[in-house]
Amino acid sequence: MFETAEIGHKISKADYKKAVPALRADLLGAQAELYAQGKIPVVLLISGQDGAGKGETINLLYEWMDARFLSTLAFARPTTEERERPSMWRYWQALPPKGRIGMFAGSWYSDPIREHIDGDISRKELDARADQINRFEAMLVNEGALVLKFWFHLTREAQKKRLKALASDPRTAWRVTQWNWDRLETYDQLQATAGHLLRMTNTPWAPWVVIDGSNDNYRALTVGKVLRDALRAKLANTSHPTSPVAPMVRVDTDGRNVLSALDLGLSLTDKHYQNELAHWQGRLAELARDPRLQHRALVCAFEGADAAGKGGSIRRIAGALDARQYRIVPVAAPTDEERAQPYLWRFWRHLPRHGHITLFDRTWYGRVLVERIEGFCTDADWLRAYTEINDFEHEMAEAGLILVKFWLQISQEEQLRRFQERQRVEFKRSKITEEDWRNRDKWDAYQQAVCDMVERTSTGTAPWTLVEANDKRYARIKILRTLCERLETELARSPKHWADAERPGGQRPSEKKRGKKK
């Protein structure tokens, strides 16, 4: 959920100054139309970490827009009056009327997050709250509202830096209390809880917009643009409030995303590679024979552009395993039998039983990648697929299946080089088709779909690992190492925590890189 907000976004002062006047005019125009039309209440949730810019954003929107049609609702601990009503009562009282914008500083998300961190409610209870919230927000949208939820994110280091900066300046020191420092201590818990809750409530009708809070210009411009675009889209189409189709929200206003942030120059020398390969294959062979795996099962999912090296990586894993224990499932066009069933059926049928391993060469993510881009399914279909996939993977986790997902990223140039090589070398020629060349034309659309996929389906129990795959050796070792480390962690868990993993264990932008620059 927070992947895109951790790659370090930045917009320069000059770019910012250039962009603001037009944006303000747009926002004022949209706001005036909203008021004149008088049909749509706008519910903006301003939430996120301390010091990530919540207050600044509210002040900025007041500055940019017409304050007469704007209200801020701040919620602290409930008053006696509020405590004597159902917990949602105070939020109902604060809803903006049609034609106006209500900004919620603190919202119906605050209590469940705090209660789960404090241990007052279990994960299952948190999930039940998420479903309640989804129904509440669906009701708002069905009643005509635009619901937009901002979450401002900071990495642990960035948050610490922010708090220190605020504390050291006498003009802002009063804003930093012991409570803020205590919150920093529970940073990981907040990430895990909020990440899970945000994912559960990231619905097409009321999407979350996670924004990197570390750069003021980027944050301000992104909030403004997202709000403007959402207002325009809603004003243009008030007739179908319940339509399940919502545009994905773009926050890469500075052109950076989780894929472009990867360092594709990482590589290994052949000697280094051979050593590492022997080491990790040996480790994997041991783990596959670990008696604890007899009560679990392993599913590896491989996705990546054509010629990204999925097959080669899978073979390096299979090479360490006993043939009776694993199966490779290549995913191609569905059979007749599969076509007569719901989309996920053909993946369900291949789930391994205890002690076994399934390696998927391409996966159920086809729906949000190739089917989305090529128009093989409707927008509504691939939009609902994120939730369906999260449910599917959650059921795996609950049953003790260990799921490890890899996205192999190569550059467009590297793909071209490999395509040309395939055409040159006779025994490789069969691997390249007309379709592969056609897919290249849609490179940018595919990259965007991958970013959406990572943001929406990288969960605590099923994190995505993004693999820098321009160098095959580097990629294979990273995959083997990640797999071994994940297996070690998972096998150490007790059954009741199988489905309760805290923080994604996969790719972290801050992770120490072990390869060398080319």
Added chain:
Amino acid sequence: MFETAEIGHKISKADYKKAVPALRADLLGAQAELYAQGKIPVVLLISGQDGAGKGETINLLYEWMDARFLSTLAFARPTTEERERPSMWRYWQALPPKGRIGMFAGSWYSDPIREHIDGDISRKELDARADQINRFEAMLVNEGALVLKFWFHLTREAQKKRLKALASDPRTAWRVTQWNWDRLETYDQLQATAGHLLRMTNTPWAPWVVIDGSNDNYRALTVGKVLRDALRAKLANTSHPTSPVAPMVRVDTDGRNVLSALDLGLSLTDKHYQNELAHWQGRLAELARDPRLQHRALVCAFEGADAAGKGGSIRRIAGALDARQYRIVPVAAPTDEERAQPYLWRFWRHLPRHGHITLFDRTWYGRVLVERIEGFCTDADWLRAYTEINDFEHEMAEAGLILVKFWLQISQEEQLRRFQERQRVEFKRSKITEEDWRNRDKWDAYQQAVCDMVERTSTGTAPWTLVEANDKRYARIKILRTLCERLETELARSPKHWADAERPGGQRPSEKKRGKKK
């Protein structure tokens, strides 16, 4: 949820024999079209109580339809093979392909119900399972399936009788095991758990059909007709699987419903009435001053046809209360301010704080009554309102509010008499308008809407009490008595059970009638 199935449905042998041939032909025709079209898989859940006719229904459908395109999936305790996969795996394996009908004897509902009764999962966990099930079934429907869920219901007495009859016949005695008798012991728990789960999963896209299992002819004919109508509707419209609009399912194939089953001849003599009135008003006054009410609050909701006597009943309650403690909220057309907010907003705002009482003269049920019948909102709006209302009332219960809901039922003749009296008596003339006369034309549609409302919103914490109101004296006393008894029960509960009421405490068809026949 089970109201309609407890009023004693019956279809005679002659009527049954007359109806079957055409029904069978219709079913075969629909099945052939289904297969030829090859687009829709049909998922039929056959569930309910022991002895209520699950097996008989499956056999009957095999007899009536083409067995080649029909399959039965029976699920007992999971096998080792199944246990080593996620719990939904075996149901995925059993899904019927497009064009075919799969009957599930036992389904994804069996485990949650059993686990909750055994105390293995909490109410919140049960709710989380319900939400998972809703997402799963929504996925099936989005993928083109028709999902129809039958629940066969028996009253406790009827079930006992059935089991005895089976056990005493040597040809069927083998079907009755100790396990069946044990289940009878937990009858109430099953009703409470199943009722709650059915209500939570009674979605417009995959509705439950609760059928009285005590009369074989009624059950068979109703299943057949519901299936035929659902197949026809689905075959006619495959293009909009996700449309939230689904017809309400009619099970009154014998013309009986919860309203027609009421005995409107019940009445009280004036002397009896005066005595009872004094008694119950006195009791109510005591209960209103009970210190335990200082941590609770009371909401009374009154609905009924025009001239049913809502106002008079409310005044008899208010007469026992301190004016500082209660408020009467008459619900008329919404104000401008209310119109600018979501539908339920104008009811939320009037929720009482602790120690206080609100009496609603007409309520939030307007959406599924007058707004539905008069077309003031879309079908999608009133269909989603059932869930929204259940959520709203659940939030009240969680906060400790005690909600008591009354439907005042009068006959069409009695209404006419009262209308005429209003026109005759000068001081009553203002109470009758053109609109009242117009509403009378839609009597049957209103009755149907009330039956749907009772079935979908009579919950453990917020049961409907149906009041036989042709005699005003009888109605008022029944209301006062129900209110007092409910308050006594509720005030005795501990806070953690506020929202966990087991079985509806309101109108039960088997309830002893305290009035006399006119």
